[in-house]
Amino acid sequence: MNIVLGVSGGIAAYKAVSLARLFVEAGHELHVVPTANALEFVGAVTWEAISGHPVTHEVNERADEVRHVRLGQQADAVVVAPATASAIARLAAGIADDLLGTTALATRAPLILAPAMHTEMWEHPATRRNVELLRERGATIVGPDSGRLTGADSGPGRMSDPERIFAETLRVIGAADATGGAAAADAAGADAADAGAGSGSADRAAVLAGRRVAVSAGGTREPIDPVRFIGNRSSGRQGAAIALAAAERGADVILVAANVEAAVLAEVRAHPAVRIVPVGTAVELRHEMEEASVGSDVIVMTAAVADFRPATVEELKIRKAELGGAAPVIELVENPDILAGLVAQRTAGQLVVGFAAETADDEDRLLELGREKQRRKGVDLLAVNPVGWTSGFESDRNSIRVLDHEGAVVLREEASKAELAASLIELFAQRLGR
Ligand SMILES: Cc1cc2nc3c(=O)[nH]c(=O)nc-3n(C[C@H](O)[C@H](O)[C@H](O)COP(=O)(O)O)c2cc1C
Incomplete structure (x- = not known):
């Protein structure tokens, strides 16, 4: 050449x-x-x-x-x-x-x-x-x-x-x-x-032609009563961008979307190769991701899943006036570890990718937390992104370091979520080709 x-x-x-x-x-x-x-x-x-x-x-x-x-x-x-x-x-x-x-x-x-x-x-x-x-x-x-x-x-x-x-x-x-x-x-x-x-x-070459990709996006909401929930700030933008990038590169995509605003999903919804499955809670998300993972070549868990949920969900709204001046006590129980479950069910050749949003004082600590999570979950790739009051969530930009199964940084990039999605898809395609 x-x-x-x-x-x-x-x-x-x-x-x-x-x-x-x-x-x-x-x-x-x-x-x-x-x-x-x-x-x-x-x-x-x-x-x-x-x-x-x-x-x-x-x-x-x-x-x-x-x-x-x-x-x-x-x-x-x-x-x-x-x-x-x-x-x-x-x-x-x-x-x-x-x-x-x-x-x-x-x-x-x-x-x-x-x-x-x-x-x-x-x-x-x-x-x-x-x-x-x-x-x-x-x-x-x-x-x-x-x-x-x-x-x-x-x-x-x-x-x-x-x-x-x-x-x-x-x-x-x-x-x-x-x-x-x-x-x-x-x-x-x-x-x-x-x-x-x-x-x-x-x-945008069809590097994922003939592949199936399951992506989760957004943040789960764990109901306390009919009007309140325990949630998080994940907007679903990064997951939606990954789903779209995968579809644009030839994949058949299932996007399990936890409480993602319609505007965030507008572009990806318009792609004929993407099917969107809306969910609310961690348990619903687990069910849909387990279904979607069957026959998928790549599983990407970008959704922020609540680790805990209220042990009981009140049928009627908790009313302050009826608490007699005491603060309500909400007992929590642990949610299933969806990522670990998907890893445990992984079939030969399937690539399981996790995301870890971490708050850390410096890069070393960030990578340390990432490597610890990578080991604990056993994922093939883990994308670690620093988050804070003003970064990571609800933004069109993101900063990630991707660790492989040995904890080595195989991608480090700060860019728009669409650009990062493109880089991640290339990485997935390379890994699938091995
Ligand atoms: C020591 C030194 C390092 C520089 N490094 C960069 C750089 O990394 N990126 C950049 O855009 N400009 C850098 N600059 C400025 C460019 O050299 C300058 O904009 C120059 O006009 C670029 O010319 P070129 O694009 O025609 O090569 C540097 C300048 C100096 C003196």
Whole structure:
């Protein structure tokens, strides 16, 4: 395959050296196209030695070759890693004032971006908008991860590991081939917008075609009396996003929704491959998830289930005036452990995924709590997300670390719930393929 590796000017340029080596060692033809600023971080000599091709940022150099057109037309993928805020903005705007910008416009190959920048830059509305624009045009965005940044800071903005960018690139190329992607668009003489749409569908390739996925979402409500309940703040957004992403990638989906608002379910309800089963309590949710899990390839428990429920449910509303001034005492009994039950019933090849919303003072404690839960439940994957008064719940964004059965972090991402769902589906597809 012909890979164009664009490198823009951030500290993470040094990590792109490892990425370049991965492509070369896997037998791909690699052309490195750094920006002028990137050459301040890692010099042309390094890129030329690794790729075996001359390296320049100039569009006017060797003008007789019209390099940007040749590079663009021959590319099977254009990968930009690291993608600075500035490079992302230029790519979104279609600015073509250097070899990378011109090559990116002269290609119909899929575009894969690995952003790297400080958290504030990543979260700035200008960057968010540019990223969304590129994504809408079919670009695949890998990461960024959350972790240590330049200096003492840490947070979302760290470039994903070279291995992940490498794997994502191969996946995108494979998906584009499978769907006829860039090559078919080329042959049909489609315009650049169509080619972009081709790589967009690659992003949603049917990696779960023929699979069945059972997802639970929302939060259970355990009635105290006809008007009151013990509940939690889970909105069901993450589960709905996972169900939709799975359906968009070819799966047949059952979404067991515990007290999820209609607006949250509107988009997923419209998908023909999704069946929604509404439930109220933990016991109802267990029953429906046990049914849904039969024949499912993936079981995802995002629902927040009450650990305890009132031992008795009053037939009539508890009335303060009738309590004689005393506070009511509500005795609780333990609810069934639904996740552990699904793990116990797991059939061969079935992937069971849990979610753990945890409050923790720091990352180490968060992972410690996650690993403890992973061991206790025996799930294949556990997505741990920090929650608090202002984060995690009722928001369109989320931050997760996914632990595998050995407690290793196999995915770490902070993004919109839809973006996280897309990353999770890729992970599930990879695991099912093993
Ligand atoms: C030490 C250093 C590190 C930088 N790291 C980043 C970075 O990680 N991400 C980013 O968007 N910009 C970073 N910048 C700023 C970019 O280098 C600057 O925006 C530049 O114009 C980007 O040019 P380019 O996108 O053409 O490569 C850094 C600057 C310096 C001096």
